[in-house]
Amino acid sequence: MALSRLDNLYRQVILDHTAHPHNKGTLDGATSQIELNNPTCGDVIQLHLQIKDNIIEEVRFDGHGCSISMASASMMTEAIKGKTEKEAIEVIAAFLELVQGEDVPNKRILGDAQMLSGVAKFPARIKCATLAWKALERGILEEHQKDQTSK
Numbered sequence: 001m002a003l004s005r006l007d008n009l010y011r012q013v014i015l016d017h018t019a020h021p022h023n024k025g026t027l028d029g030a031t032s033q034i035e036l037n038n039p040t041c042g043d044v045i046q047l048h049l050q051i052k053d054n055i056i057e058e059v060r061f062d063g064h065g066c067s068i069s070m071a072s073a074s075m076m077t078e079a080i081k082g083k084t085e086k087e088a089i090e091v092i093a094a095f096l097e098l099v100q101g102e103d104v105p106n107k108r109i110l111g112d113a114q115m116l117s118g119v120a121k122f123p124a125r126i127k128c129a130t131l132a133w134k135a136l137e138r139g140i141l142e143e144h145q146k147d148q149t150s151k
């Protein structure tokens, strides 16, 4: 496939996620709620997680911001729903490497989020793309701290 056509395909997938975000909204019974913002762009994300027995059973995001931040959040929820916390941490690491322009052998685990690899060419947008993923990382860490204090 010609590079320009591939770029168009990527753009289309990103636009679809922006226009019809997956898992957007709030979650009753969330075990973790994290809000993060990216002041350089004005993106705000609230992430709601329902984690049980180390599995991310449900995830929703809410907030507002640029297309990249919203599309990335939508893609992230798709990539990590139903995963164990350990798997989710691997997915986060793969995504952070991808948007830094690194070669990611296991990028398939990212699903549609693979389409955001082009962000690496626009360093100012990397924070937009990673916002939801950083929120997820924080949510998982908080969940672990809770586990340790309750034991």
Ligand code: ZN
Pocket: 038, 041, 042, 043, 065, 066, 067, 068, 069, 127, 128
């Ligand atoms: Zn942004």
